[in-house]
Amino acid sequence: MDKRNFSAPPCAQPRIPHPDAHPRTHPRGITHINVRHTTRFTVIGNHLAQHRQLSGLAIGLGVHIQSLPTGARVDIKTLAARFPEGETRIASALRELEAHGYLARTRERLPSGRVVTHTVSYNQPGATPAEPPQPQPAASPEPTPATTANPAPDPVQPDVEASPPATPSATPPAKFPPTPPGAATPDHRTAADLLARLRHDDPRLLLPQRDVDRLAPAVTAWLDRGAAPEAVRRTLTAGLPEGPLLHPAGLLAHRLAELVPPPLPAVATATTPAAVRPVRPFPMENCDGCDRAFRSPKPDLRCRDCRSAGSDPLETAA
Template identity: 35%
Template sequence: MLTHVIAPTRDFTQISNVLVWDDDLSDTAFRLLVRALALGPAKARTTTVTALAAGLSGGRISTDRARRQLGRAGLLHSTRRRGTDGRVRTESLLSNVPLTTDEARRVFDAHPEIVGRGTAGRRPEAGKRTRGAPTARASGTVPPGETPEVNTSPLPTPVPVPRSVPAPAPAPPAVPCGPTGRAQLAEAEQVLQGLRRVDQRLTLGADEARKLAPLAAEWLARGVDRAALRTALTSGLPEPVGSSAALVRWRLEHKMPAPVAESAGPAALPACDGCDRAFRPVGAERRCGGCRAGAAPRERAAQLDEGASRRVDWRTLVARVGRAVDETLPAAPACTR
């Protein structure tokens, strides 16, 4: 391997060969150290180690590992000090030779002041006392030699802002106060308190269940049973459930079924033709079952009498057949001699 080295005359950094061949330092640690040593004294006082590592590859994890390696090698030391701007900052010391803690402290003590960002040459004024009267004028006074200007512009007329009247909250459905209404309220409250057994996210307190009971009782009054009400409140819950009481109220109000229409009552029953009593007909019947049962024997006897009157004996039938045959056969010719 051949090497060709030309000593630079400007813009170079001196680094020890011990650090070049130190296997305990990673590439990121070595580059971080070289970058710090390449800065001038004034620029180094206003630059942080984090700013130096901004352009290195590997990210924050590699940078933190490089800082720990430099600290173990004695090449990096840090301390917290208050700068001239009054802020507490962390100042780091990077060296091209290993330093002990005492040696690093002596270097920090040799440079007591930390120049803050944008505050070079300025010292904080807090804590200093001066003699004599205060120089700051009181609030509302006019400096000597100045005449206060009189504001003659008219005051703006306040524009009344219309108040938006909030819409009244819908009143809960009225539940009858009788025994049936109280029973529906109690049953509805039991259904609401039992929702937590289906889904823990629908756990309601006693006061919440009592306030929502009139809405649930209206469901029961409209013909919805307990199982259907429980299914309507627990099926298809969103993720996550923010407020169980608000969710149950919204479903009770917006999913309530339509009220059951009142029936016009049963139709009037026809009267029996035999006894004039009302009966429920089957088909086109005009008599009740009792009248039909009583008239059945008489109708059967009449049918039998009618059949007997129409019955013909065998002699009459033979005579009728003979006459029919004579009518169909041609007459025989007369005999001549």
């Protein structure tokens, strides 16, 4: 026992925690050390940050887009220049966000003829934006009754949060979206009826009235290009993703903008210039003088050579 054995393993040393470690650190899983943000922060819902069907790139792009100010560019080339991923992966992630209702992209034609893409970001798909609170008129001061010199103290009341009395006029009336200018035209009614009946093909395509009015001009553009209403319906309802559709209007807007058919070619009519109308050749005739075939707008008995020679075989034979 008096000899020291240097080959024996040393005793296990106690684990010394880091001085900056949290006192409630769990041995497994993640530990959050949160500091309250006061400037430059964005509120992101867990329905996006912990989405079960979106890819990690789509979740990251959704968080980045929601943190941008209004008017910032979020096209594919701008995002590809900002992140290391290429344009193909960026475009695929944007389509994921659009299919789940976090983005809505529509194409608009400017008065100059240029076509631009308008992007709308939804931080909570399917929810209706809250109306801003209306300012209440200031109440006129009422005269206070005269008080006595030594008023009696009020009895002690329990701490109960007081709420203002509810009045019938405090509830704002329901607001409906304004009717678009072209709602009275037959084409707009046909497009609106087509969009409203999509729920018969798939119950997830139940659209509110404001989305029907917003998408009806895009459907009208399809009808103006010769697409039948049944063809438009099949295009909008074919190959829908599985699971719940958080924002069906965004998916329909994407399909209407990306799959719009080309306009039909012009058909030759009586007013079309002769240069573009097909010209049919004159019928073939046989000359009675030389028996040579020639083309003529009317049934002649002789060809041009026989007429110029002035010889009529019928008259000579007579």
